[in-house]
Amino acid sequence: MSKAANTRTMILTKSFELIYKQGYQATSIDNILATTQVTKGAFFYHFKNKDEMGLAMINEIIFPGMYASLVTPLLNAKSPINDIHEMMRIVLLKVPFLRAKYGCPAVNLIEEMSPLNEEFKQALLKLTDQWQDAIKESINQGKASGEVRADVNAEYVACFVVAGYSGIRNMGKAAGSACYNIYLQELKNYLKQLG
Amino acid sequence: MSKAANTRTMILTKSFELIYKQGYQATSIDNILATTQVTKGAFFYHFKNKDEMGLAMINEIIFPGMYASLVTPLLNAKSPINDIHEMMRIVLLKVPFLRAKYGCPAVNLIEEMSPLNEEFKQALLKLTDQWQDAIKESINQGKASGEVRADVNAEYVACFVVAGYSGIRNMGKAAGSACYNIYLQELKNYLKQLG
DNA sequence: TGCATTACATACTAATTAGTATTTAAAAGC
């Protein structure tokens, strides 16, 4: 990676960390510069304004990072009931850079920014849409294989599961990570009953 | 209500509206003053700083407002499966001052402020704790009456339902209110299967 | 009625904000 590309990546990575913990609006450009040692000239050379940087951060850091945890494990799923639960367990308990106190960076940004910035909203929708599609597809495969009842609506299940994730991330921020285990238990009951 | 108390209430009410739509940190005191016609002197007479106002807003506007929609309908519930679903339907589709685009004011504040302000977090936890207790209690009554299976864990169900609500509020911000109906359908399936 | 307290009004400050203008250094191309 060239030195310039390195500077750009550094800005995005550090911005991600700060925004994940503090929120987008609460993270100032000066705050980012202070923690990256990058100068204002470099920042505004790489991004024409804060929002352009924020959008790049969503597309280049958050989207691929979350996609790998949320969607990839469901592609070529063998048993949707187990695989969806396992995907959720890993996302909630095992992904190292996510902390209960700070929730999920994608959920946080949807919450804070989707009413305020249409571009952010669309970029984040892309992730949740693809996640819902992957869940729906795996449920449909479960229906084909007989693991899931024929009367189950795959799209509804996908919506319900994604909402559950966003919600438990919210709850975890205030109540702590203990609720993750309770949620995972009850998610298992819900998923089992689809079969 | 005395004139002074009226000023105070006006500040809290207008602040609620602005913070609901813009977020807490994005709503400046000057912004509140401009929309209320209240002067800075009056604001700082009633509240020693912005956070004290925010806390009062949570306790005096958000808590009672949401409690009436979330908890009250479950006290003396006759049929938990129907009553929980009906409570959710009304909260999502009928409460007039709530909009899909802006989500739920309590969920928004948990998301934005619980990692940053311990007092806010505790005040908001009080609401979600009482909501979970009310759900748990109604499930337990359902178990007593035989409507709900004996092996159902009421606490787990309460956590799962509250997470679902927070999550669908988050999803609705980006995806619009159409997902509310899908969620309600699948919530009905989930609740039915408890019986 | 007088006086104290309550309630509010106005003008200010110091810090922080996003963003710009200008200059300078490093690379790349020829």
Next chain:
DNA sequence: GCTTTTAAATACTAATTAGTATGTAATGCA
């Protein structure tokens, strides 16, 4: 080597931020 483009450094600005200092009305009550 020389020039052009890329990348970054520095110094600034105008607006906005939370909060203060100080003053003045309105109100309650002895």
